[in-house]
Amino acid sequence: MALSLLSPSTAASRSWKPYVLVVDDHLSSLKRMSQIIERAGHSCVTAESASQALTFCEKRRPQVVVTDLSMPNLDGCGLASWLSQRYPSVPLMLMTGQALDAPELVVLRRRFTEVFFKPVDVDWFLQCLDRLMPSSGFSSRS
Amino acid sequence: MLESTPANELTTSLFRIATDPVQTESLHKLLGAFCHQCRNVLNSMKLSLYLAKREHPPASPNFWSEFEPGYLAVEQFYDRLQAICRPMALTPIKASLELLIDDRRNAWVSAMGERQRSLAIVAPPEPAIGQFDPVRLGEGLDVFIHWRARVGPSNTPAELSWSCADGRFLLEWIEQGGGPTISSESQDGGPAVLSLPFLARVISAHGGTLDLNFTQGLHLRIQWPVDLPHR
Numbered sequence: 001m002a003l004s005l006l007s008p009s010t011a012a013s014r015s016w017k018p019y020v021l022v023v024d025d026h027l028s029s030l031k032r033m034s035q036i037i038e039r040a041g042h043s044c045v046t047a048e049s050a051s052q053a054l055t056f057c058e059k060r061r062p063q064v065v066v067t068d069l070s071m072p073n074l075d076g077c078g079l080a081s082w083l084s085q086r087y088p089s090v091p092l093m094l095m096t097g098q099a100l101d102a103p104e105l106v107v108l109r110r111r112f113t114e115v116f117f118k119p120v121d122v123d124w125f126l127q128c129l130d131r132l133m134p135s136s137g138f139s140s141r142s
Numbered sequence: 143m144l145e146s147t148p149a150n151e152l153t154t155s156l157f158r159i160a161t162d163p164v165q166t167e168s169l170h171k172l173l174g175a176f177c178h179q180c181r182n183v184l185n186s187m188k189l190s191l192y193l194a195k196r197e198h199p200p201a202s203p204n205f206w207s208e209f210e211p212g213y214l215a216v217e218q219f220y221d222r223l224q225a226i227c228r229p230m231a232l233t234p235i236k237a238s239l240e241l242l243i244d245d246r247r248n249a250w251v252s253a254m255g256e257r258q259r260s261l262a263i264v265a266p267p268e269p270a271i272g273q274f275d276p277v278r279l280g281e282g283l284d285v286f287i288h289w290r291a292r293v294g295p296s297n298t299p300a301e302l303s304w305s306c307a308d309g310r311f312l313l314e315w316i317e318q319g320g321g322p323t324i325s326s327e328s329q330d331g332g333p334a335v336l337s338l339p340f341l342a343r344v345i346s347a348h349g350g351t352l353d354l355n356f357t358q359g360l361h362l363r364i365q366w367p368v369d370l371p372h373r
Binding site: 032033098099120 | 181183188192228
């Protein structure tokens with residue numbers, strides 16, 4: 001199921017399955033991450049910016065949000081603040097290419113369910129995602 | 143003193159930067175955006191590799207296992223480069239340095255032994271107790287000693303000793319003979335090139351100094367205060 005980069009209305013109307021919203025302004029990473037999530041058996045919607053992600057969320061609430069930290073205009077923390085107020089039960093996962101100091105990491109781990117450093121450990125990422133997503137009823141990986 | 147190779151020039155330049163907080167801060171700002179872009183590209187490569195491994199059978203049974211070390215070396219290179227070129231926050235504890243060294247003793251001796259080199263680890267008569275970040279310092283010593291095990295002259299012994307006096311730790315690494323060989327092996331620019339600058343960065347973060355002398359073999363002296371300054 002490829003919901004990636006469709007308009008919000010199209011993406012939201014394609015399926016009512018619980019979906020993962022991935023937000024990253026690095027398009028190549030975004031596309032690969034979407035493919036990996038879909039091959040693991042989950043529906044996925046991609047957003048190239050935090051503002052696009054907000055639009056998607058307004059249309060239909062995601063089951064899990066995976067966001068990059070550094071993005072122009074509204075960054076991953078700003079997006080998380082908004083989502084936490086609007087959808088406090090939605091788990092937020094962070095990906096970042098920044099080298100973070102321990103105190104910075106402590107702050108981010110309070111705000112996000114999981115923090116992943118780029119390049120992301122895919123096996124660990126999918127394990128965490130599987131825990132947060134409802135069972136799809138079939139084995140996600142061979 | 144050192145062979146003039148691109149790898150050695152990178153090592154010495156980064157060594158100077160890693161021990162100078164002003165330069166580190168300046169370089170951090172300059173490299174911040176660049177490293178972020180590099181990590182995004184690396185991330186995309188890693189995700190593509192994952193998909194390729196999952197969807198395409200290997201050309202030979204060992205294809206992926208032979209490919210992975212190369213990829214991991216690139217990832218490690220970025221980790222080290224970022225660690226060197228930015229302020230390093232420590233999480234210090236007060237402990238005996240012996241605890242840190244004892245954990246790694248066998249691995250270090252074994253690494254040296256692979257090239258028929260012996261390593262004498264000489265503990266002080268009294269435990270050397272003070273503050274240090276066990277993760278950062280352990281990592282710094284690990285990369286330095288594994289690097290020396292790989293690039294130092296084979297069949298030459300080395301000695302690691304440490305002590306604590308006048309409010310400072312002193313840790314020494316002495317290699318006999320063989321002359322200066324920082325790196326002729328690591329001209330590929332792999333993470334080994336960054337071993338010495340990385341250790342220098344760790345020691346600088348501890349408020350210490352690192353001195354190298356190549357007059358007869360290699361003599362490394364590391365000192366840092368047992369009570370770390372508050373930052």
